[in-house]
Amino acid sequence: MEMTIETNVxxxxxxxxxxxxxxxPVLDIGRFLxxxxxxxxxxxxxxxxxxxxxxxRLSVEELGLMVxxxxxxxxxxxxVRAMRPELLNRVLDLAGRGILLCxxxxxxxxxxxxxxxxxxxxxxxxxxxxxxxQSRWRGVDxxxxxxxxxxxxxxxxxNKTRGDVPGHFVQRDDALARTALQVPSLDxxxxxxxLGRRTTRAWRCDQCLPKxxxxxxxxxxxxxxxxxxxxxxxxxxxxTSPSAGALHPIDAYVLVTNxxxxxxxxxxxxxxxxxxxxxxxxxxxxAYDVARLFTxxxxxxxEAHVLLVHVARLDRMFCKYARHSKAYKTxxxxxxxxxxxxxxxxxxxGLGAFYTAAINDADIESRLRLGPIREAAIAISGxxxxxNGRDELAFDPDPYLPIWAAEAGxxxxxxxxxxxxxxxxxx
Amino acid sequence: xAPNKEGAKKFLQRVANDPAYRKKLESDPVGTLGELGVKVDxxxxxxxxxxxxxxxxILDHLDExxxxxxxxxxxxxxxxx
Numbered sequence: 001m002e003m004t005i006e007t008n009v010x011x012x013x014x015x016x017x018x019x020x021x022x023x024x025p026v027l028d029i030g031r032f033l034x035x036x037x038x039x040x041x042x043x044x045x046x047x048x049x050x051x052x053x054x055x056x057r058l059s060v061e062e063l064g065l066m067v068x069x070x071x072x073x074x075x076x077x078x079x080v081r082a083m084r085p086e087l088l089n090r091v092l093d094l095a096g097r098g099i100l101l102c103x104x105x106x107x108x109x110x111x112x113x114x115x116x117x118x119x120x121x122x123x124x125x126x127x128x129x130x131x132x133x134q135s136r137w138r139g140v141d142x143x144x145x146x147x148x149x150x151x152x153x154x155x156x157x158x159n160k161t162r163g164d165v166p167g168h169f170v171q172r173d174d175a176l177a178r179t180a181l182q183v184p185s186l187d188x189x190x191x192x193x194x195l196g197r198r199t200t201r202a203w204r205c206d207q208c209l210p211k212x213x214x215x216x217x218x219x220x221x222x223x224x225x226x227x228x229x230x231x232x233x234x235x236x237x238x239x240t241s242p243s244a245g246a247l248h249p250i251d252a253y254v255l256v257t258n259x260x261x262x263x264x265x266x267x268x269x270x271x272x273x274x275x276x277x278x279x280x281x282x283x284x285x286x287a288y289d290v291a292r293l294f295t296x297x298x299x300x301x302x303e304a305h306v307l308l309v310h311v312a313r314l315d316r317m318f319c320k321y322a323r324h325s326k327a328y329k330t331x332x333x334x335x336x337x338x339x340x341x342x343x344x345x346x347x348x349x350g351l352g353a354f355y356t357a358a359i360n361d362a363d364i365e366s367r368l369r370l371g372p373i374r375e376a377a378i379a380i381s382g383x384x385x386x387x388n389g390r391d392e393l394a395f396d397p398d399p400y401l402p403i404w405a406a407e408a409g410x411x412x413x414x415x416x417x418x419x420x421x422x423x424x425x426x427x
Numbered sequence: 428x429a430p431n432k433e434g435a436k437k438f439l440q441r442v443a444n445d446p447a448y449r450k451k452l453e454s455d456p457v458g459t460l461g462e463l464g465v466k467v468d469x470x471x472x473x474x475x476x477x478x479x480x481x482x483x484x485i486l487d488h489l490d491e492x493x494x495x496x497x498x499x500x501x502x503x504x505x506x507x508x
Contacts, residue, residue, distance in 0.1 A: 027435045030471045033456055035478040037488050 005092045007081050010074035010103040013066060015116045018048040018130050020055075047099055050126070050133035051115040051373070053362070056099050065090060069100055111372075118373045122318050128328035132376065138362035141297035183405040197343045200352025201300035201393040204385040208260040209305035213349055215274075217306075217383055220345045221338055222252040224271050237271070241337035244330035249317040250338060250378065253279075253368055255294065255307040257287040258384070266290070266368065269308075279368065290367070295380060296358050300393055304354065305384030308342070309364055310335040315374045335378040342381045352386030355379060438463060439489055443482040453477045 025039040032038075045063045047056040058066065069075065069091065083091060095102040098109045105112070119129055159165070186195060226238030228246070236246035243249070252269040254276060256262050264287040267276040282290065291302035294309065301307075312331045321327035339355040346353035357379045364370075364377040441448050452459045456477050457467050 027439075029460065029465060029467055032480065033467075033471070033477045034473050035480050037480050037484060 005096050005102060005106060007088065007092070008077045009080060009095070010076060011069060011080055011091065011095055012074045012101050012113075013069045013071035014047075014049075014099075014101055014112070015071050016050050016119065016126055016129065017066075017071075018050070019063060020046045020048055022046070048130060048134055049098070049112075050119070050129040051112050053133040053136045054098070055134075056097060058094070058097075058099055062090070062094060062099070066094060066099055074103060115373050122315050122374065123322035124314075124318060124373075125323050125325055125327060128325075132328065136362045137296060137358075137360045140358075140360055142358065180404050183402055193344055193347045196347040197340075198347075198352075199354045199395065200304075200384075200386045201354065202387040203303045203305065203352065204387055205258065205303055207385050208258055209351075209384055211259060211261045213351060213383075214254075214256075214259050214262065214306055216349065217342060217345050217351075218252065218254070218269050218308075219274055221342045222269055222271060222308075223274055224248075239338075241334070241341045243334045243337070244317070244327075245320050247316055247320060248334070249313045249331060250334050251311050251313065253309040253311050253364075253377075255287060255291055255309065256305075257284055257291060257303075257307070258305040294359055294364050294367075295356060296360050298356060298358065301354050301356060301380070301382055303384075304352070304382035307380055307382040309359075309368070309380050310338060310378045311368065311370060312376050312378050313374065314376055332378060339379065339381050342383065346383045351383050353381065353383045355381045434463065436489060439485050442479060443485040443489070449479060453479060 022044055023041045024044045026042045026044075028036075028038045028040045043060065045058050045060060047058060047066075049056065065087075080088065080091070091100065094100045096106055098112065101113050101116075102109070103113065104110075155165070220240060222239065224237045225240060228236045228238075230236065237243075237248045238246065239248055251271070254267040254269050256264050256267065258264070262276070263278075263281055264284045265278055265282050266280040267278055269275075270277055288302055291304070291307050292299055294307065295301045312335070314328075314331065317327055317331055318324075321330070343353045343355070359377060359380050361377040365372070365375065368377070370377070442452060448459075453476070456472050457469055460467050
């Protein structure tokens with residue numbers, strides 16, 4: 001975006017500046033104008049914006065210009081106007097492209113300085129902020145071919161460019177010894193549920209999910225089972241999943257598409273009261289469209305009866321773990337824990353479930369009116385009534401037993417030859 | 428700076444499919460490319476006039492570029508189990 005900027009402005013460098021320097025293939029314009037199509041390598045600098053997730057190209061010369069503008073204070077309008085005309089034009093051009101910050105901000109570039117202040121106040125770890133900002137999706141529609149696995153030609157093509165997929169089992173060549181372990185039987189209700197966990201992609205759209213199933217999943221996974229009050233208003237929560245520092249920064253936003261007695265729409269699950277707060281009412285078709293947008297076009301997930309958006313309140317986490325290099329990672333792990341608990345709860349109830357990080361998080365955050373920078377959609381879980389046996393996309397693996405157990409007489413459905421050094425048993 | 432991959436793809440598509448744009452580029456390459464943020468030194472414009480690649484050739488290259496971009500996109504989602 002380029003625009004003309006008045007000289008009566010304040011300017012400063014961004015406080016969060018990350019620049020990628022890469023050699024990129026670009027069209028050779030000179031040869032193109034002579035009728036040839038050829039590419040040449042150009043060194044490209046790209047400023048990576050953690051606030052908006054944009055990538056702003058700049059030349060090596062512009063990079064030098066940018067770093068000479070201070071970030072800890074604004075250049076006053078008098079200082080801006082005092083620049084040599086040629087320098088002024090180049091600096092204003094950088095401001096018009098969002099590479100430098102400008103006050104007042106040009107159209108479409110407002111809010112960046114304020115967002116940087118929020119990031120500083122929240123004490124984001126800067127590299128985590130960069131990853132977060134640059135990994136957000138808006139309007140992605142996977143429109144993926146509906147095949148069961150990335151097999152055949154697509155894998156061959158992949159292997160050509162990136163090498164073979166690393167093997168599925170690992171054995172260390174430098175192991176000093178190996179100790180065979182007994183393979184225990186996983187009997188009993190708990191292990192039955194654990195072994196029954198699976199991802200579902202086909203749903204009984206003709207049946208409504210009973211409301212008690214929704215209530216049970218929400219309470220079992222996102223409900224508070226305990227509370228510990230600390231000083232002031234600070235309290236720690238216990239759920240059925242672990243959370244770093246017992247902070248439990250992740251809330252569930254519920255997209256109901258097909259539940260008996262609950263209108264389709266977007267809700268916030270209020271942990272304190274075990275209640276659904278309606279944020280947006282919609283009909284079932286609209287709810288499906290929203291689910292499809294949220295899951296980046298994964299229609300087999302959008303058809304689930306309920307979607308649960310894992311929304312992290314990052315400010316709660318960073319309050320304790322300020323500028324902490326592990327804090328962002330723990331937020332992602334919290335979401336993973338909640339997902340597994342939801343999978344097991346769904347398995348216990350005879351429901352299907354899924355979990356995906358391939359989501360249009362930027363669209364979700366806008367739709368849910370979340371606080372920018374402070375809150376973030378991390379992933380989506382979903383559950384509902386599975387078709388049971390009519391899931392063309394189901395992952396249906398053969399049973400597996402560790403190869404030593406198979407050699408000891410346990411029935412093994414397939415004869416794996418991929419483990420090495422074990423023909424004579426444990427070394 | 429030359430256009431990046433996405434920008435170049437759109438530019439080539441337009442040159443291949445839009446005769447009016449093609450004509451404009453042939454008559455004023457410096458100005459037309461300048462609108463895209465691509466600075467062209469006038470001395471690099473062929474003295475005998477601009478001769479653009481034929482549309483078919485452009486479209487052949489477009490396919491290669493599209494495949495490269497799609498590869499990045501499709502590899503992003505591997506389904507969980």
